[in-house]
């Protein structure tokens with residue numbers, strides 16, 4: 001009897017776990033991690049940062065939008081201390097603040113936060129690229145397409161997860177990921193890189209979206225080595241069944257994808273590229289400051305590469321921001337010299353503080369001040385010509 005009960009209980013648990021995997025982040029690997037035990041971190045070897053000079057041009061040809069999911073000023077400050085008092089983000093001379101609240105909630109989720117940044121419309125939590133009433137709204141990416149620019153999205157989460165989907169897709173439910181994935185087909189996005197492969201093949205509707213994309217002329221890759229060999233055309237990279245593993249396990253795939261995007265998207269009419277440091281958020285939810293820092297470091301290394309590229313190009317606007325902060329992270333002790341921090345987390349969810357906007361390149365000064373996340377989007381849109 002006892003055995004049967006145990007079996008039933010574990011079967012029920014498995015169903016619950018499967019449902020969780022299907023609907024959101026793959027937390028299964030970290031299920032035995034206890035919240036609240038990783039509040040200290042020390043970095044042995046800091047990475048080198050770059051220095052760039054301001055550009056003189058007033059012409060915006062390319063826009064690169066770098067979003068740290070769940071990256072508030074505290075996350076950045078923690079990373080800055082741990083890297084010995086320097087980050088590539090130190091290069092920005094123009095800073096602003098973005099208010100992140102959603103249409104229906106003070107504390108936003110990623111889908112409403114991302115929709116506001118992508119489309120200039122505050123909407124309800126759970127909504128992807130649609131307004132409060134569920135009507136589709138045009139993202140900066142699609143607007144840039146209409147202006148004849150190439151476009152790209154590069155993330156380390158599922159490509160059909162909230163933030164990237166906000167730029168490409170429309171849905172009144174972020175959990176309808178199979179539908180959302182299918183919207184990439186025919187979206188015309190030139191460069192797509194992330195995780196979430198299980199929503200693209202082996203689908204209930206029998207469609208194989210990877211094959212459909214290949215038929216549309218996309219080169220498909222699923223390893224870093226393959227990615228590096230592509231030098232032209234449209235690219236679809238799906239590097240994990242769900243979210244990619246933590247940065248220390250997955251390697252520099254996000255960095256390499258961002259660099260490859262710059263190579264493939266650069267063209268006479270310009271491009272719009274969104275890169276997300278997706279997992280800064282995940283580790284804020286799980287109260288793992290070390291993982292938060294490592295994800296932020298990779299994001300900041302991408303910022304460094306993008307800034308160097310933009311400096312050389314001269315006509316590229318670079319914006320760094322976040323959709324919200326996560327975890328109620330507070331830096332309470334540490335040492336810049338010893339590259340160590342002690343922090344406190346106050347919530348397992350997001351928190352409602354104004355998040356930073358950093359700007360570099362032509363018209364960077366337009367982004368000073370404190371404004372709504374939707375206004376950030378409008379500011380960028382005005383500069384896409």
Ligand SMILES: [Zn+2]
Pocket residue numbers: 069070109110111113281323324
């Ligand atoms: Zn988010």
